[in-house]
Amino acid sequence: MLPRADGHPEQMIEAAAAAFSAATGLAARSAKAPARGGYDGAIEFHVGTARFKRRVIVREIVDRYSALSAIDTLDGAKSxxxxxxxxxxxxxxxxxxxxxALDLAGNASLVEDNCVVIVSGRPRVAGSRARRSKTWTKSTLRVALALLVSPSLLERSYRDIAQRAGVSHGTVQNAVRALVDHRDVFERPDARGLQFADRERLIDEWVTLYPRQLRESLVLGRYHADxxxxWRDAPDLPGQCQFGGEPAAAILTDYLKPARVTAYCTETVPREWVMQARLRPDPAGNVEFLRAPVKLAPVEGLPPNVVAPLLVYAxxxxxxxxxxxxxxxxxxxRYLAA
Incomplete structure (x- = not known):
């Protein structure tokens, strides 16, 4: 038997999934543990067009090859x-x-059908890193996003930040305190607001956590379009709806031919677009509408129907x-470099 993990296995699972995503660029997120079987949780992976789940066993230390035999395949499902x-x-x-297997540094060995992902040689991370993701609440992610897409808010009041992030004044205080405690931002010595400690690192961490901890809760509906x-003929809805994902990337880079349409809206799915494009509700459809995680606003120098590049990138x-x-x-x- 492998010794069980001390502390909180769910935090290790979240940290390992985030590290895997950061190391590989592939999507991974923690999922609910199976009802029976003694598992600590699960991780869902998205590798290319494949989506699959692994039930997870968490152990603090694995230093013997023989211990790997304790990771079983039960009921035809790999762990x-x-x-x-x-x-x-x-x-x-x-x-x-x-x-x-995955670790907290991003090292991994993962096989699914003909797909093999191997990451090796990444150095051990400090123990505090495993607990990092717990400090990120949905509200903290929204506040961080508001600051990243509108850096001028770093020098504005908490009230201004709250209005852009769509959260309360008290929530902004708590979120900023968490960001300062973890050295993502710091208070300027001239007392004129905040400053990013390492904007590139904060972008990487936010992009890793967004799909696992916030994005799914924003879904307003999914549809099928023939x-x-x-979307190219959809009327502009300033302040109400902007494109993200593949259509926004197509507009900004002229590189993609979108197969899936993502749009961010203020509150509801726009009936004008549904009727004009004859969109049909479909949980597995090729069109998704999400509630905007921060207040929609035009981005200087970009078309008005495109969300902030950071959301498109994520x-x-x-x-x-x-x-x-x-x-x-x-x-x-092009758009996120310092």
């Missing part, structure tokens, strides 16, 4: 090990023994699609 650190030799052993180009990265990842790289270089 995965999450642990603090996997050395290159342990990753090789996982590959040879066909054991799926045409993938209907949508593309979360998809796991190779062409979307390439478009995301182009967007980051």
């Amino acid at each position: 995965a090990l999450v642990t603090t650190h996997l050395s290159p030799n342990m990753i090789q052993a996982c590959r040879e023994m066909q054991v799926d 045409s993938n180009d209907w 949508d593309l990265v979360a998809s796991g699609d190779p062409r979307n990842i390439e478009a995301a790289r182009m967007l980051r270089e």
Whole structure:
């Protein structure tokens, strides 16, 4: 038997999923543990067009090859090990023994049909990193997004930040305190507001956590469209709806031919678009409408029907699609570079 993890396994699962996404650019998020079987949780992966889930066993330390045999395949479903650190030799052993495993540094061995993901040699992270994701609430993510897309808010009042993020004044206070405590932002010595400690790092962490902790709660509805180009003729709805994901990337980079349409709205799905494009409700459809996580506003220098580039970038990265990842790289270089 492997020794069980001390503390909170769900935090280790969240941290391992985030580290995997950061190391590979592939989407991974923690999921609810199965009702029976003694598992600590689950992780859902999105690799290319494949979506699959692994039930997870969490163990603090795995330092013997023989211990890997405790990771079973039950009821025809593979399980995965999450642990603090996997050395290159342990990753090789996982590959040879066909054991799926992830650690908190982003090292991983994962096999699904013909898809193989191997990450090895990343250094061990400090223990506090495993607890990092718990400090990110939905409200903290919204406040961080507001600051990242509108850096001028760093020098404005908490009331201004609250209005843009759509949260209360007290929530902004708590969120900013958390960001300061974890050195994501710091108070300027001239007492004129806040300043990013490392904007690039904050973007990376926000993009990793957004699909797992906030995005799904924003879904207003999913639909099916017979045409993938209907959005090009959709009337502009300033202040009400803007495109994200693939259509926004197509507008900004002229690189993608969108297969899936994402749109962010203030409150409700726009009836004008539904009727004009003859969209039909479909939980697995190729059109998704999401409630905007921060107040919609035009971005200087960009078309008015496109959301902030950071949201577009996050949508593309979360998809796991190779062409979307390439478009995301182009967007980051063009619009998110310091």
